[in-house]
Amino acid sequence: MKNKGWKEIPIGGLIVKAGNAEEYKTGDWRTFKPVRDESKCSQCLLCWVYCPDSSIKVKDGKMVGFDYDHCKGCGICAKICPKKCIKMEK
Numbered sequence: 001m002k003n004k005g006w007k008e009i010p011i012g013g014l015i016v017k018a019g020n021a022e023e024y025k026t027g028d029w030r031t032f033k034p035v036r037d038e039s040k041c042s043q044c045l046l047c048w049v050y051c052p053d054s055s056i057k058v059k060d061g062k063m064v065g066f067d068y069d070h071c072k073g074c075g076i077c078a079k080i081c082p083k084k085c086i087k088m089e090k
């Protein structure tokens, strides 16, 4: 597919379509990734509350893992976890 010319794209390269962040795999920006020790997890879901990228996967009210396609590796979940069961790894 041919790239659009400068007269065809929105002025300033703005993203005008709202709510499209999910279409981009922003996890590629990450240098560190969160890894959880499930045996220590109390299922308090604080990581889910604080994750700015909605990248904590929850099923049936339980934290089941991370959405690595969209997690940017900010480390907030590791900081906030009261059980210290999330570690940031390269």
Ligand code: SF4
Residues within 6 Å of the ligand: 033, 034, 050, 051, 052, 053, 054, 055, 056, 066, 070, 071, 072, 073, 074, 075, 076, 077, 078
């Ligand atoms: S590292 Fe940041 S973006 Fe990734 S799951 Fe934890 S809080 Fe969310």
Ligand code: SF4
Residues within 6 Å of the ligand: 036, 040, 041, 042, 043, 044, 045, 046, 047, 048, 063, 080, 081, 082, 083, 084, 085, 086
């Ligand atoms: S914050 Fe820690 S203890 Fe709470 S659900 Fe997340 S990983 Fe488990």
